[in-house]
Amino acid sequence: MFGRSVKNTTISDRPWKNNSVRLDCKEESVVRKLQLLNISEETLKIMREQKQLFEENVDRIVKSFYDKIYAIQHLKNIIDKHSTIERLMLTQKRYLLSLTDGVIDQNYVENRRIIGKVHDRIRLQPEWFFGAYQVMYRSIFPLLVKKYENYPDLAEVLLAFTNLTTFDIQLVEETYIESYTSKMLQMDEIHKIEQELTATGHTMVANAEETSSSVQEMANVSIGIAEASSLATDHAKKVQEVAQQGAETVYLTQEKMNDIVNKMTELQNKAQEIHAGSEKIGEIISLIHGIAKQTNILALNASIESARAGEHGRGFAVVANEVKNLAGRTQKALEDITNLILLSQQSVQAMLEVVASTNETVLLGNQQMQKLQEELKEMVTGIDSNLQQISTINQQVEQFTAMSEELASASQEVAELAGNLNDLSESLAKKIQDTEHNRVEPIQWTANLEVGVPEIDRQHKELVDRLNRFIIAFNNGEEKEEVGNLLKFLENYIIEHFQDEEALQRKYNYPDYDQHKKIHDQFIKTVQNYREQFDKEGVNTGFVIKMQKTLMDWLLNHISKVDSLVGHYIRDVRGK
Structure with a gap:
């Protein structure tokens, strides 16, 4: 104490x-x-x-x-x-x-x-x-x-208390502005997300309906495929039975053809034997025919000799004449036999030719039968393979049908979820709208904001008034229209107010003038950046919130603190 x-x-x-x-x-x-x-x-x-x-x-x-x-x-x-x-x-x-x-x-x-x-x-x-x-x-x-x-310490005690509480005010309000601005920026992002959710929900509903329709069409197609596959299976089985029967018939026919080939070969051999026998008979007949000619000559000679013998040779002449007649008839019979043998040989030769031709035809038919049998076997094998593939397709179609039913059920669930998403996005939009319409109270000009220099306080009041107009527009949802007016005011405010304030500081030789001017110059750049962004991109919620934060920060941290030091100094100098 x-x-x-x-x-x-x-x-x-x-x-x-x-x-x-x-x-x-x-x-x-x-x-x-x-x-x-x-x-x-x-x-x-x-x-x-x-x-x-x-x-x-x-x-x-x-x-x-x-x-x-x-x-x-x-x-x-x-x-x-x-x-x-x-x-x-x-x-x-x-x-x-x-x-x-x-x-x-x-x-x-x-x-x-x-x-x-x-x-x-x-x-x-x-x-x-x-x-x-x-x-x-x-x-x-x-x-x-x-x-x-x-x-004499009273002033220092009061200043210590005031400075410490001002420090507290700075910390509290700086955090308030950051928290408020962050929340507003989040609201802007949430608003964008809400719009995306709404659009996504509608898209999901449309896609779900389209998917459901497509799934139904797929299910109908799969049913048609299953029916067609079943008919194909039945038809393939019938073809398989016919092919197997055809293969058996071809096999039996081939065996018969083989028997015919064997019989024809045997017949050809017999015909050749007959032909060889007839040739030998012809040789024998030719020999007998020669003997008959010789006998006929001998009978002629005997007749001649019996004529010469006269009465003694008459009986011999009769015998010679009978021998001659017998030889003539024998020769005639041999000629008839020869003709028959020649005719028989011609018939046998013709038969051999027919047999040979028939044998070739049978052999060719047998080869074709073998080829047909092989093709029928391949057909039966192919049909077996097709039946297996059709069976696999039937299983896949059954699985596809089951999957289509599951997909249809899932599509229905997606449609319901999309509907719920739309409901949620609408609820979110309502909450955002309710939050966005929370009113911000206009700033009240208090003694705490006064620096004690009338010409400076007057211009500060103009800034507060303009900022309040912006807050009122914000409360009415018209802040975007007011941004352009506020930027125009700030440009004029910077020129007039900063020049006036800096002129006063120079007039009274304010010791911290250079640092104060740097703060002014930095604020000028900030406003110029806002103007460039506004001219280039227009205005959105994030832009509005950032600019509002900048102005509130200028009001709370510069005017009520930095400028207050200028006011104290000028008042002290004027008081002297």
Whole structure:
């Protein structure tokens, strides 16, 4: 506790009751925030010195805070919907006491970020959050002023408290904006997915119906194939029976033909034997014919001799005449036999020729019968193979029919699932529509946003007014039409406001002018990029959300923090 007799000393000159503080943050963005607000271990020491004061008054501060908060209907509705006043009072008490722990580490940062996510979830807009801090300041500032009213350290104590709570506000609202923007971008993606789901659902229904129809046609075709296959099987079996009977008949006929060939060969041999015998008979007849001629000559000679003998030779002449007659008749009979033998030989020769020709024909027929038998055997074998293939086809057709029935059932299930998908996509679309139409409250211009320089505050109010027009358009679903107007305003705003603000900084020799101008230049590039993207691609939900985040971030982090430092400096210079 400060000694009251040491009136002109400073904080750094006096020891603290508890000097145990810790500032341990490695995250680059957090470190920048701490540096911008001049938060150091000295700041934590100052706040730790207030621990007893906060502990003694925290219950009264929290009660006064929630009496005012709960009297506002909008905030009351949020509290009643998402929590209870008792729970929130306990949470607020823990928060206020944590400001005097003297510790800022990653756990401290993450706890503030959780608050930002909760604010996004319960739809607590930033202006209400800023206003709540103003309510809290009105309870705490009087306590600090009363404690240090006679000390020159009052300004440092108030600045330490204000800087630390401003750091908390930055963490909370930065997380709120990121969470809100991420959710809006997800809504845009979900909206696209919903459209794709709807289109896919319709396509699936159409495909399922077409598939079902095709499956039915396939089933009908498979039934036709099965019937045709059954008829083909019956026909093939009949052909097989006929072919087998034909093969047996050909085999028997071939055996008969072989018998005929053998008989004809035997007949030919017999005919040749007859022909040879007739030739021998002809030779014998020729010999007898010669003997008859000789006998006839001898009878002629005997007649001549008997004539010469006269009476004595008359009897011999009679015998010679009878011998001559007998020889004549024999010769005549031999000639008739010879003619018959010649005729018989001619007939036998003709028969041999017929037999030879018939034999050749029979042999040719036998060869053809053998070829026909082989072909019939091949036909029977082919029919057996066809029957096996037809049997295989029948099995495959049965399987195909079963698969067609399963596919038809599956197609019906797909159609039902597609219908369910359409229902889900419609439900999703409705939920998206309900979510998209959650209203965003316009930004209320509060003292927290004022920098205390009228010409700067006036231009800042113009930006807030234009941003509110955009928020109203967003609530009415007309934000895409308002984007072009907002971009035109920003281009003019950049030229006029930045020039005026930078002129004031130069006029009063603001020490951080160069860094401030760099921030302005970077924002100019950001707006130019939005303009180029707008001119090239037009506007979509993602574009709108990104631009809204940029403007909210500029409002919360630049105007209320960076520009406020400029305002303090200009007011101090003008006051002198």
